[in-house]
Amino acid sequence: MSYEGKAAILSEAGKDAEIVDITIDNPGPNEVLVKLVASGVCHTDLTVKVLNGNGMKFPIVLGHEGAGIVEAVGEGVTHLKPGDPVVIAYRAPCEVCPACRRGDPRHCYAALRPGLRIRRKSDGAYCSQVLRCGTFATRTVVHAKAAIKMPEEMPLEKACLIACGVVTGVGATMNTTKVWPGASVAVVGCGGVGLSVIQGAKIAHAKQIIAVDINDTKLQWARDFGATHTVNAREVGGDPVATVRNLVTDQWPGYEGGVDFAFEATGRMACIEQAVRMVNYNGTAVTIGFPASTDEVTLSVGNIDTGVYWNKVNLTVSHCGDALPSTDFPLLAQLYLQGQLDLDRMVTQEIELGDVEAAFHMMEAGNVIRSVIRY
Ligand SMILES: NC(=O)c1ccc[n+]([C@@H]2O[C@H](COP(=O)([O-])OP(=O)(O)OC[C@H]3O[C@@H](n4cnc5c(N)ncnc54)[C@H](O)[C@@H]3O)[C@@H](O)[C@H]2O)c1
Ligand SMILES: [Zn+2]
Ligand SMILES: [Zn+2]
Known part of the structure; x- marks a missing residue:
């Protein structure tokens, strides 16, 4: 048949x-x-x-x-x-x-x-x-x-x-990384995936969730889903890194700190590089966007403030939020039914x-x- x-x-x-x-x-x-x-x-x-x-x-x-x-x-x-x-x-x-x-x-x-x-x-x-x-x-x-x-x-x-979108974004905060209560988080790109990262960071009780996009409607939605701060990258000359770093409240004297976690959810190579420069010492940058086979990124290793070496940056990739569907999908459904996931x-x-x-x-x-x- x-x-x-x-x-x-x-x-x-x-x-x-x-x-x-x-x-x-x-x-x-x-x-x-x-x-x-x-x-x-x-x-x-x-x-x-x-x-x-x-x-x-x-x-x-x-x-x-x-x-x-x-x-x-x-x-x-x-x-x-x-x-x-x-x-x-x-x-x-x-x-x-x-x-x-x-x-x-x-x-x-x-x-x-x-x-x-x-x-x-x-x-x-x-x-x-x-x-x-x-x-x-x-x-x-x-x-x-x-x-x-x-x-x-x-x-x-x-x-x-x-x-896809929701498990990828929420999973990036629960599985790929473990966003801790009180963490500072930046999310570059607030589409379906980025907004789900924001929801995941909120569920994890992040203290600061800084949303970056080039579209003000997306940034308004980011606030609706739990972002505490928003940055329109276009309004800061296309490079939101300094603005994001300045927004972080948990600073150490003499050290210009960044966020604990920076998630790229745009598929744009420039945003991967930005996420790497947004994190604080030993911070984690996560790339989620889907690249073309020819895409490449150049990263500073030696910059004293934000270089991968001196800032001891962890750069990782999230595939589908590193989900185990048989346990994570029912969990996400439960979070929805309990009103925690919108x-x-x-x-x-x-x-x-x-x-x-x-x-x-x-x-x-x-x-x-x-x-x-x-x-
Ligand atoms: N790794 C995975 O498992 C996985 C899963 C799902 C989607 N993806 C990929 O993740 C990316 C996001 O998917 P989506 O469905 O949310 O897409 P989307 O189109 O809904 O959202 C992308 C967002 O990025 C923003 N953006 C574009 N350029 C920007 C810039 N320079 N700075 C800041 N923001 C910028 C856009 O305004 C938009 O809000 C895509 O590349 C998609 O293919 C990957
Ligand atoms: Zn998808
Ligand atoms: Zn296998």
């Missing part, structure tokens, strides 16, 4: 996403077929388009921030059944790589993926799925361990945001599948936190 559906796909480099009919094969062993209820539009989907597929084989089903209802399960799947509400994870640990074998699944080298199950109906061509998900589709097939069961009371049109205001607009390109344009214009496709 096979299933029918519709998907937003990239058919070739340089083309816009188009809505096409798809045929979905039965889920294979250890796979599940999910009927999607909602999918957030993350900047990474736009980046995959801008980077002409970023190495993926065309046609490509976009989308990786999805939630839905299990419709069919493959052989060997016992933990899920048709009707279960799930959020789809793009980094479900493989259980066999060196990191998984030594008991560190958050740093799994590879993620579990389904076989090729989605075909373009017009010519039968098998489709790749962005980040093994492909949620800009009415139905998709994912690895069963990548489908994380949600509590029945969790609204899936909000829960979908947990899959997903409602993260949804700027609900759209239809055919509005994906318009949603990309709005994202580029900086008018949305998240557009959420409702199926």
